[in-house]
Amino acid sequence: MRKRSNRSAKKLGTAAILSFSLVAGACGGGSSDSTPDDTPDAAEAPDATEAPDAEPAEPAEEPDAAPANTADAAIVIDESDVVEEDSSPVFGGTLRYGLEADVNGINPATSSLSSPGLMMSNAVFDTLAAFTPDGQWVPYLAESFTPNDDFSQWTVKIREGISFHDGTPLNAEALQINFETQRADPLVGLAVKPFFPEEGATELLDDLTIVYNLAESNVYFPGTVSGQLGMIASPTWLAAALEDPNLNQAPVGTGPFVFESRSQDSTTKFVRNDDWWGGDVYLDAIEFIPVTDPDTRNDLLLNGDLDALQTTNAASVGDLQAEDGIQNIIDENGEESFGMINSAAPPFDDIRAREALAQATPLQNYRDLIGLGISRGADQSFVPESKYYNPDVVQQGDNPERALELVAEYCAEKGSEINTVLGETTTCTDGKINFELQWSGPSVVQTRIADILNEGWKNAGFNVTYDEKPQDEHILETAIGFYNVVTWRQFGATDPSSDNVWLLCRTIGGISLNWPRLCDESRDALLLEAQASQDDATRVALYQELQQKINDDFIYIFFTHTTWDNAFGENVRGVCDRLTPDGETTQCATSGRTWFNSVYFAA
C-alpha cells in the first residue's frame, strides 16, 4: 500500500481546476470529521430537463391543478419522538442549531449549498414549492403551477403582496432574475443549463406570472423548485452581490427570519421577520453554529448549549435515540453512501475489474463497523420502503473467490495497460489490479472506512494506493475523472427524477456531474421516460429497471443508506407543524434540514 502525494494533481493544470466549483455547486460543503458519510454530499441536484421546442406558454384550463403529483408513499421519516402540544405557541427565545459544517456563502443563485447551507437558507428564503410529508409537491411561494399539455412548459403564478426583507417587491421579474443568475453562475449553472433551451427559457406573462420553457417534458418540475433552485432571493441583493461577493454572506429573501449577523465558522444569526407574509413567527432569533465534531455536537445539545442539531454520524444517532427528552426526527430517505468507480479509465473501464472490486468489497464489515446497526445496508438508491425499490437488485460483495477469478481474467488480458491515475504504473502487478482509493479528509472515519475496504480488497486481488485529499481537491479530481475509486454520498432526492443529473449522458464532459462517466443511452431513455410519465405504475417499473441497470454496470458499490437525525431539545415545539399558505402540512425534515417558522419553545 502506498500513499500518494496530494500535490500530484497540480500537474493537471487548468483543466483540472475547472471542475472544482462545478462540483462544489452540486455537492455542497464538507461535513463532520467523524460521520461515516463525510464524503462529499452530492444530494442537492437541481433538476430540469432537455430538448428544445420552446413554444409560447399555454396554461392548462384549471390553473390550480397539481397534475401528475405522484408521491412516494413510503417516505421514511420517523417523527415519533416529536412532542405534540395542544397549547398555543409561545413567542420568544433564540434557537441555537448545531450544524455539521459551515458554508462559504448563503446565496441560492451562486453558492454551493450543502445541508447546513440549505438549513440556514430555510430561515431566510422561501421556496416556490414545498413537499408534503408523503412526498407530494405543493405550491408555497407560488400560488399555482400550471403545465402545458406535454409538461414542457410550466406557468408559475406567485402570491401577491409579498416583499423581500429589503423592501423589493416579489414579482415574476424577480423570479426571472433569480433563474438567470443561477443559470449564469459557473457553479449552480452547470446543473441548470443542460435542462433549459439557451433562448427563451423564461417568459413573463404579467407582474405575477412567469413561464418556464423546459428543454423537454418534466412532470415533476415543481418539485425541482422546492430546494435551492426554488429559493427566491431579492433581485436587488443579487445584483449587489454580483458586484460585491462579500454580500453572499448576508442573504436577503422573503423568509420568516431576517439575516442579522454572520461570523464565519462561529455563528450566523437570523432574527424574526415580524412582517412575514406567511403569518406568525414565534422565535425571536435563530443562531446557527457549525460544530464539525459530531460527539461535541451531541454534548452541546445534551448540555443545553444547543437546542437542536443535525447529524449523520451513526454513533451519534444511536446516542441521541437513547436519550430521554431528545426529540429525534430520523430520515432514512436521503443519500446513499457508496464507493464510486471511474468507468472511463483503466483498469475500471473494463466491467470485469469493476465487478471484481464489488465482489471483493467487505460489505458486511462495513455495515457492522461503520453503520453500527443504525445506518441500514443499501443495495440501490431506494430504501426498501420506497415503491421504486427493486427487491431483485442485490449489491454484490463479500465474495473474494469470484473477485480473484475476475482479477486473474482481467490481468491476463489487460494487465499491461497504464493506470494514468497512478502515473506510469501498469494496471496489474503480480496478478493484482493496482488502483487508487481517494477520499475527502482528514477524517478519522473515512480513514477507517478505507482500512475496512482495503482489508477485503487486498485479499481479493487488489493493490490499493490511498489518497486522502482536502474536499475541494477531492471533488475536483472526481469531476474531471482523475480517479479510480472514491467514497461518495449522493442520491436520495424526494422525487427520483431530481437525481437524473448524476446519471444522464449529457452531464458527462470535461467536467462531469455523471461522475463515473458511464453513458448509457438506454438508461437515459428510462430516466427521461420516467420524468415525463404521470402514470405511477409506469414510473415504478422504469425506476426499478433503472436500479437493475445501475447494479449491472458495477459503477457504484452501495454501502449504506444515510440516516439523518435532526435532534431537538425537550422544550422545542412545532418542528413538524409547518403549513403552506393553503393549509397543507409540509415535510418535516429532508436530508438533515428542517424549517423554522412554526418552531417555538414550550412555556
Added chain:
Amino acid sequence: MRYWLQRLGVAVALLLAVSALTFGAMNLLGDPLFNILGPTSASTLPEDLELIEAAKAEYNLDDPLPVRYVKWGSAFVTGDFGVQFSVDGQPPVSDLIKERLPRTLMLLIIAQTMAVLIAVPWALFAASRADKAVDKVSTVTSFLFIAIPNFGLAVILKYLFSLKWSFFPLIFNAADPFWTRVWQLVLPAMALALPVGSVYQRLLRTDLITTLQEDYILTARSKGVSKRNVLFKHALRPSLFSFVTIFGINTGALLGGSLIVEQIFIIPGLGSAIVEAILREDFPVVLAIVMIVTAAFVVINILVDLLYSLIDPRVRSA
C-alpha cells in the same frame, strides 16, 4: 543605542526571512487563479479570457515570484494585507484578521494573565518551603501539568468542567455579548495557562531559592526583616530574569498551542483561520497570519529586553 539598533536589525531580518520563506512556499503549492475565479480560470471562452487576464493583472500573477514578493511586501508594510483568494468573493484579508485576531489575542491575554497569577504565588510558596513535603507535592503537580500537552489538558478540562460539571460553557458563540464571550474563553485559556504557568513556577522557584541563599538576603533576615518582606521586596525582583525570558518565548509558543486549543473549544480565531486557509491554499491569509504571529513574537521579545532593564538597572547601563 547600538544594541537596540542591532536588535531592530535582527527583527527586520527575521521578518523578511519568514515572509520570504512563507511567500515562496505558498506560491509553489497553490494555484491562486483557480481560487479566485473557480472554473472560469480554465475557460477558453474569449469573455472568460478577459476575466482571466484581468485577474492576473490585478493580483500580479504574471509577475516573477520575486517581483510579486516585493509588491506584496510593500503593500503589507502599509497595512494592506491583500484580499482573500476565494471563489465566493475576495474580501480583504484585514476583515478576517479584524474578526479573528481579537479572539485569539483575548485568549492569549487571559492565558498569560492566568499563568502569571498561578506561577508567582505558587513559586513564592514553594521556594519558601523548599525541599519540604509541600514543595515536593508542588513539584510533582507542576511536572504533571508540564508533561500533559495542552491539547490533552484541554480535552480533560473540557470533559470535567464543561461536560460533566457544567461550570463553563462548551462553546464560543460570536453572537453573545462581550463579557459572555470572555467567560467562554476562560476554560480554553486555562488549558493553555496551566502548563505554561507550571513552567514559570519551576523557573521562578529555582531562581528564588538561589536568590534566597544570597548574602544580602541573609543580612536582611538577620536584621529582622520578615520572611514575607524578604520574599516580596528583596528576592522576587532579582529572580525574575529567567521568568521574563521564558514569558517572552512562551508567548510565541502559546500562539502555536492556541491553534489546537481553538479547535478543541471551537473558537473561530486565527487558529481555525490559518488551518482553513492552508487547506484552501488561500495564501494571502496564511501570509498575513504568519507575519502577525512572527511580528508579535519579535515585539514581545523586544519588550522582554526592555523589561530586563526595568528589573535590573545594571542591564540598562551595560
